[in-house]
Amino acid sequence: MMRLHTLFFTLIFLMASQSFAAGGFRQLDPVSPPDLTLKDLTGEIRNLNDFKGKVILVNFWATWCPPCRREMPSMQRLKEKMSRRPFVILGVDSAEQREEVEEFLNLVKIDFPILLDPDTAATRRWKVFALPTSFLVDRNGKVRYSISGPTEWDEGEAVQIIELLMQEK
Amino acid sequence: MNWLVRITASLLLLVFSSALMAEEVEVTLPSGNVIAYTRYPASGNDLLLWFASERGLGKAESHAALELSEKGVEVWLFDLASALFLPQTPSSLDGIQAGDMQRLLERASSTGARLCVYAPSRAAVPVLRGLAGRPDINARVLLMHPNFYSRVDALDGADYLSFGSLKSVDVLVLQPRRSAATPWVDNQVEALRKTGANTALKMLERLREGFWVREDATDYEVNQGRNLAEHMLNWMKGTP
Numbered sequence: 001m002m003r004l005h006t007l008f009f010t011l012i013f014l015m016a017s018q019s020f021a022a023g024g025f026r027q028l029d030p031v032s033p034p035d036l037t038l039k040d041l042t043g044e045i046r047n048l049n050d051f052k053g054k055v056i057l058v059n060f061w062a063t064w065c066p067p068c069r070r071e072m073p074s075m076q077r078l079k080e081k082m083s084r085r086p087f088v089i090l091g092v093d094s095a096e097q098r099e100e101v102e103e104f105l106n107l108v109k110i111d112f113p114i115l116l117d118p119d120t121a122a123t124r125r126w127k128v129f130a131l132p133t134s135f136l137v138d139r140n141g142k143v144r145y146s147i148s149g150p151t152e153w154d155e156g157e158a159v160q161i162i163e164l165l166m167q168e169k
Numbered sequence: 170m171n172w173l174v175r176i177t178a179s180l181l182l183l184v185f186s187s188a189l190m191a192e193e194v195e196v197t198l199p200s201g202n203v204i205a206y207t208r209y210p211a212s213g214n215d216l217l218l219w220f221a222s223e224r225g226l227g228k229a230e231s232h233a234a235l236e237l238s239e240k241g242v243e244v245w246l247f248d249l250a251s252a253l254f255l256p257q258t259p260s261s262l263d264g265i266q267a268g269d270m271q272r273l274l275e276r277a278s279s280t281g282a283r284l285c286v287y288a289p290s291r292a293a294v295p296v297l298r299g300l301a302g303r304p305d306i307n308a309r310v311l312l313m314h315p316n317f318y319s320r321v322d323a324l325d326g327a328d329y330l331s332f333g334s335l336k337s338v339d340v341l342v343l344q345p346r347r348s349a350a351t352p353w354v355d356n357q358v359e360a361l362r363k364t365g366a367n368t369a370l371k372m373l374e375r376l377r378e379g380f381w382v383r384e385d386a387t388d389y390e391v392n393q394g395r396n397l398a399e400h401m402l403n404w405m406k407g408t409p
Contacts, residue, residue, distance in 0.1 A: 026323075064347040066385055095352065120352040143324060
């Protein structure tokens with residue numbers, strides 16, 4: 001009976017992990033991220049190592065990209081939902097100048113850090129071929145998931161995956 | 170007031186006579202498929218084969234074809250995905266046989282006109298496959314934000330499809346600046362050069378992919394979309 005129980009829960013777990021992949025998230029073999037050292041909108045230099053021990057959502061986007069703009073509010077809601085948790089969002093604006101980003105932020109209120117990648121060096125290091133593309137980095141600093149295309153960040157599988165990553169030691 | 174009526178009538182006549190001149194042409198391909206395309210005849214010595222992207226044809230493209238024919242460039246307008254009842258996905262166009270494309274290119278080449286081929290997005294794949302290894306077909310090729318990846322994985326990299334030799338082909342890659350493909354366009358150009366194609370790049374500033382059909386087009390994109398025929402003439406000639 002116990003074995004049947006174990007088998008049942010194993011199957012449920014496998015189906016759940018497959019459903020993460022089916023929804024657009026790609027599970028990766030844990031891998032060290034490429035360098036991400038960029039200035040934010042205030043001119044301060046930010047690095048992934050600044051957020052060690054936290055789950056990090058790295059989101060590559062641009063103001064001219066409608067799907068990127070659409071998912072931004074759900075990222076802000078996620079940030080608020082996770083405000084006391086070991087979680088941080090870093091937006092990386094690809095190939096634009098600070099003024100263009102600031103103009104967009106006058107319309108859409110977000111308060112997580114936006115890093116600027118005007119020469120696309122980071123975009124190329126992270127091998128981003130579509131916008132938006134997002135990565136989830138675990139608390140040990142390894143990239144665990146990627147998703148190309150928009151998602152609703154404050155619900156469903158996005159929250160489930162982030163919760164799982166936060167629970168890991 | 171009389172003059173206004175006359176001018177309006179003349180303009181209407183001009184527009185409708187040109188539109189009436191456009192004709193549907195059917196071709197039987199080596200695969201057995203029969204496809205139809207729209208031919209916009211013209212009196213000049215230039216022939217443009219215009220292939221729609223995997224998303225099909227937009228009104229701006231038909232308008233531009235008509236305008237070009239009025240300016241002396243004959244246009245054959247193809248929507249391969251629709252003609253072959255294929256789903257509007259990039260991989261659909263990958264299945265079009267090189268022999269079928271060669272039949273279309275040979276037909277165009279046999280007119281003796283100066284040949285130019287325009288292909289946006291994934292339409293680059295059948296066009297380049299058709300031209301590969303055919304040095305007898307002399308064509309200038311305009312690739313609008315071409316997509317000929319064979320594999321793309323974030324964090325890992327991308328591979329490009331191989332086409333064989335394109336030594337006799339002049340390619341101009343037209344890349345809208347506001348595109349996720351822009352950081353990678355040099356790699357695409359390099360991949361084309363490796364086939365032997367004489368490849369140049371033109372960056373289209375302040376524009377996004379498919380700017381001529383976008384529902385969310387900016388005013389600037391709308392204007393550029395309206396001037397597609399004028400742009401095409403410049404790209405065909407290789408002028409900025």
